[in-house]
Amino acid sequence: MIWSIAWRNIWRNKIRSTIVLVAITIGLFAGVFSTGFYKGMADMRVESGIKTEVSHIQIHKPDFMLNNEISLYFDSSNQIVSRINEMESVIASSRRIEAECFFKTAHGTRGVRIVGVEPDREKKVTDIFEQMVEGDYLAGDHRIPRILVGKTLGEKLKLKIGSKIPVDMVDMNGNFSSKLYKIGGFFETTNKGFDERTVFVRFDQLQQQLNLPDNAAHEIAIYLQNDANIDIVQGKLQEKFPQLDVKNWRQIGKELALVTDSMDQYMYIFVIIILLALCFGIINTMLMVVLERTKELGMLMAVGMHRAKVFLMIILESIFLSLSGGILGIIIGYGVIKYFEDTPIVLDIFKGFEHYGYSSKVYTNLPPEMALNIAGLVFIIGIISALYPAWKAIRLDPADAIRTD
């Protein structure tokens, strides 16, 4: 009956309880929706980072990643790719050559990272070809080789399709090497920074310009069926190619790893802050409850209700109050998140985030276990909020409490 009394007690003061419930509902809705929004944003950043920039796993010569030294290439790259493609869980892999180069145009000079890719293989590993906004993706063999430039860089240097552009760099032998490329297309990813500092050419063209041996490559990018067994595949690759350095996207893109690792924690902290604010509202309400019901609590203890049961009754009231509002807020928040999982939220104010790789179109996402964890936090806050009022209740002297006006 204590459960029943506790539940009915909530509705003794309907206006007050409704206000608290609405506050908890709004607070939890805000917490859950924000969590789903930022989680969606983070997931998209990671997804686009993997699909567009780094793929799941990369293989390099040891130390290559320290300063992209062009002499740190590996041979037999084609055979390595074939062996990798035979592995379970691997969708595709692609060789790359990378170097730092200079772009010289009438409108300025830029230092950028030039990446030589094999178009057909690269299409299976990254989705740059899908991000083309103008021109073609390194198609065909041309007398003047084609180069793909990010839209942002193209706008800054006032480049057009077909513009010829000399690309300067230092080759394998330490000699200055300049080669003329023609703008073949512009791509636009969700990461403006990436677009501004990365250009793509065909693998063989860059190999030739750098004077690298046949079959040499700096990097092999590997795309997996999913992220779940990445550590297993990475381990197997490292066993297969002990002389090479095998790294996953978390190790390569530390900023991406930080996004996923920290986002969940930030979101829990955010929700906890909301709950703590609500906690004070609940404490206040429960203190009022104890104050208003002093006589009744005294009677309960006088007729033989143990203090532990009185304590439990107050705690239950607080839990019911918190959970009613909390679960309602979570359900509404979760419903809204589900809706925006397929329909993106487009916010112009997030355009600025594109420089950091975040899309201005956000598809929300909240794993059910996270919603359950938030419900668990609400439950805990319900208990914490009632501890002091319940303690005050059991400190009452029944004889005095009964005589309270």
Place this chain on the structure above:
Amino acid sequence: MNILETKNLHKVYDETSVPVYAVNGIDLTIKKGEFTAIVGPSGSGKTTLLNMIGGLDRPTKGEIIVNNVKLNDLSSRKLTDFRLKNIGFVFQAYNLIPVLTAKENVEFIMQLQKRPKKERDKRTISLLEAVGLGDRVNSRPAKMSGGQQQRVAVTRAIASKPQFVLADEPTANLDSKSTENLLEIMEELNRKEQITFIFSTHDQRVVKKARRVITVDDGKIVKDETRDPEKD
């Protein structure tokens, strides 16, 4: 058969370093089936005496023995259990649980006593019918008159089959008709079921019905008379 006995009972409040003797050496014996009124002016010590008899307050000195159990020796937890099993309370302001119906208010005490549901249901209904509230079992206190609420409170007090019922100014908030009705019910319960009632009261209507009247003043029993109300 004595169901309650106090020996040299004292309660001293040490307020502002001047000791106040609320109860000052009361020796009292109550037998099963008594219908007793404790009277006295405000501040005479009758409420303090009632609180100590009911196990709500502890004496400074002296003994309280209920049904051969010395209350002084009981821990707070055991005292709560003792109250639940042995003492029924009726309060001036009824003190029903407003969110429960009349039936649930009565049943609540028996549930605390862990009585089986069947027994609870049966006893609750028969008691409420006995006090004339058979048609109000599902009414909440707010929907009942003061007299009806106090009848529910009396039912609640006797539902637990206590050794005695302590009623503190039970008629103070009631009109004459309700008071008369309530007193008739309590008298009948006393007569038929041998339930012991101890009242603390100023109400002469209650005093007139009592078969024993104990007058308290300055924390002492100044008069203890037994009488037959029908003859008076």
